[in-house]
Amino acid sequence: MARPQTWRELRHLAALGVQLxxxxxxxxxxxxxxxREQAxxxxxxxxxxxxxxxAIQPRELETSPAWRTLTAGAGVAAWNPEIPCSPAAHASFFRAVAVQATG
Structure with missing residues (x-):
């Protein structure tokens, strides 16, 4: 599990009011x-x-009961903590988070 304070995108989400x-x-x-059970x-x-x-991809995790429990009431957005630092890459990530967060 990522520590929010160490990742630029996560710090930005927190600054926007997302509770991490x-x-x-x-x-x-x-x-x-x-x-997975702890998560x-x-x-x-x-x-x-x-x-x-x-990384293990979500489609590979679908056979895990804990993953299904974790994602049953949650959206899933892809996140690459090593994405290129470009405005387009950041916009794409934030757009994907917004889509999943708003359903």
Whole structure:
């Protein structure tokens, strides 16, 4: 789980008023490790799924009961924390978040 304060896009979402979950613990500076059951218990409205090539993609997670629980009441938007820093890339990400957040 991403730590919001370490990622530019997440800090920007927080500045816009989006309430982000900041995972507890000290498992890493940028990320906190948790299993799917722990993530499912967070009751999120929107999931930002890592869309990098090395990440498990949402379609692969669909067989996981915990993933289905996590996403049952939440939208899922793709997020690449290493996207090119360009206005178009940022606009695309924020547009995708807005679409998922507003249903």
């Amino acid at each position: 979950i900041d995972p507890a613990g000290d498992t890493g500076a940028n990320w906190a490790s948790m299993n 499912a218990s967070l009751d999120a409205d929107l999931i930002l799924a890592d869309s990098r090539a090395n």
